[in-house]
């Protein structure tokens with residue numbers, strides 16, 4: 001194994017993202033003997049802070065500074081990396097909104113292979129990197145072989161690799177900025193728009209009745225609202241419910257929605273995609289109600305109910321009401 | 329504006345439970361219900377709304393086989409002007425890069441101002457659009473959830489980033505955008521609409537028509553290969569409550585009380 005491994009470091013306001021430690025762990029599954037190089041792109045004093053912090057966990061840090069990186073625009077960063085990263089390298093990138101923007105095109109510019117959304121790495125066999133991916137919203141997994149003879153860009157699923165207790169590294173930052181040269185882009189960043197606050201703040205609720213595509217149609221939403229009312233909870237949802245405009249975006253749980261930390265999370269007709277689960281924090285008691293016993297949500301739920309939610313939920317609502325009457 | 333939308337036919341996960349076949353090496357493909365990949369349908373709707381305002385044409389292309397024609401017809405019934413099938417034995421077994429190579433051949437045959445893909449295919453990984461843009465040296469943006477046409481060959485777009493935030497940018501044409509679900513409300517397609525386009529001819533282009541070197545696509549050129557499908561060994565897994573709905577509801581209430589979620 002001779003390929004050099006790089007970990008693309010996501011950082012914001014001078015703080016290194018959790019994905020950095022995950023990529024370090026992922027690199028060790030490719031080659032335990034190889035220490036990956038942190039690839040850190042940005043500008044100003046903030047970048048120096050990030051680099052010096054990374055030297056505590058990465059033995060090698062490459063700093064790529066450019067004034068045009070005041071906003072981290074993947075279109076510009078791709079051009080820069082195509083100049084800095086040596087041919088034949090393996091570049092690990094987090095598979096988030098930034099990595100999806102950067103990775104596929106970077107592989108073309110480096111003439112390297114690309115594997116998206118990797119959840120496990122099983123090591124190297126000859127010129128093949130053996131990895132695991134999921135398809136169909138996590139319903140099935142696949143063993144994938146990637147020819148790394150010309151290097152590879154590997155987009156790694158956030159949360160899939162557990163950061164190891166890494167030995168402290170006395171890393172040294174090497175400044176690679178001079179290799180970048182002038183950059184231009186045909187995609188110019190303007191501004192970031194934050195979402196409007198919704199009628200309720202699902203991030204603060206202890207109990208969420210969360211509905212997914214399994215709710216079937218808009219006219220069924222009251223079934224969930226009635227249960228929520230009986231429980232003193234509120235209704236949240238997965239993305240398809242928002243896409244269909246059945247509930248406002250402020251109710252969406254997930255990587256592109258809200259991060260919630262309830263005590264109890266009733267996932268009703270939600271399959272359990274990783275983007276949805278990414279919004280579920282704080283180790284809640286998850287109850288999955290789903291008619292498909294193989295739905296991935298049952299792997300993360302504490303308690304599962306395999307049934308038609310449209311029949312079960314009204315029954316549950318009645319029972320909760322009865323109970324409240326008895327205790328009142 | 330001349331718009332190309334790249335679209336795929338996929339097993340519909342809201343209609344099927346995807347399971348392993350009896351040999352345990354592939355998914356069970358008998359009796360699968362197929363449909364157009366969901367974000368691709370949003371991409372076609374977006375293209376139709378743009379040409380309704382600014383004029384132009386919408387072409388939908390798929391790399392596939394005769395069976396995939398049905399989604400081209402569906403999107404023509406929605407209003408797309410043209411559907412084209414990119415098909416050749418040489419394309420079989422292509423990885424994402426192979427598919428992007430074929431699509432690049434088609435883009436270069438025409439004069440498209442804007443190329444749209446879906447964010448991701450059901451069995452894909454959000455890669456084809458970004459690769460295609462890089463091959464064409466066009467600017468690219470992924471996860472696009474709004475498009476506004478500006479004067480002077482530019483678009484104002486937003487990308488969906490974390491927490492429901494939207495990253496606004498200006499992007500020059502021609503460009504490639506990958507379209508996120510929820511960007512619009514795709515129009516309904518009735519059986520009547522489908523019947524009206526049932527006999528429209530769908531042109532088919534192979535490797536030589538597209539100027540694609542057969543050695544640059546297909547199984548032999550693929551750097552990324554799927555060996556098999558499998559179901560990973562479960563972790564702890566959920567405790568499945570058994571009984572009638574009523575019995576289960578009673579048990580569930582007890583559990584929720586114990587967790588302090590019910591007073």
Ligand SMILES: Cc1cc2nc3c(=O)[nH]c(=O)nc-3n(C[C@H](O)[C@H](O)[C@H](O)COP(=O)(O)OP(=O)(O)OC[C@H]3O[C@@H](n4cnc5c(N)ncnc54)[C@H](O)[C@@H]3O)c2cc1C
Pocket residue numbers: 137211212213214215237238239240241252253254255256257258268269270271272273274275276279289290291292295307308309310341342447448471
């Ligand atoms: C970049 C990106 C960001 C994303 N961000 C998010 C996000 O923030 N949040 C999010 O949720 N998703 C997000 N997604 C989408 C995500 O990948 C999934 O597509 C989505 O979470 C699926 O939602 P679902 O579980 O409701 O639907 P499906 O996956 O279609 O699952 C529906 C489930 O309902 C069950 N069901 C159907 N009918 C019934 C019934 N009558 N009774 C009981 N069960 C029933 C089915 O068995 C199935 O398991 C994102 C995707 C991308 C590409």
Ligand SMILES: Nc1ncnc2c1ncn2[C@@H]1O[C@H](COP(=O)(O)O)[C@@H](O)[C@H]1O
Pocket residue numbers: 334335336365367368389390391392424427444445446447448449450451452453454455456457
């Ligand atoms: N065979 C294909 N033919 C046409 N377009 C495709 C094909 N495969 C993927 N695409 C497009 O690329 C997008 C992303 O797919 P993927 O990279 O496979 O997740 C899809 O939503 C389609 O728009």
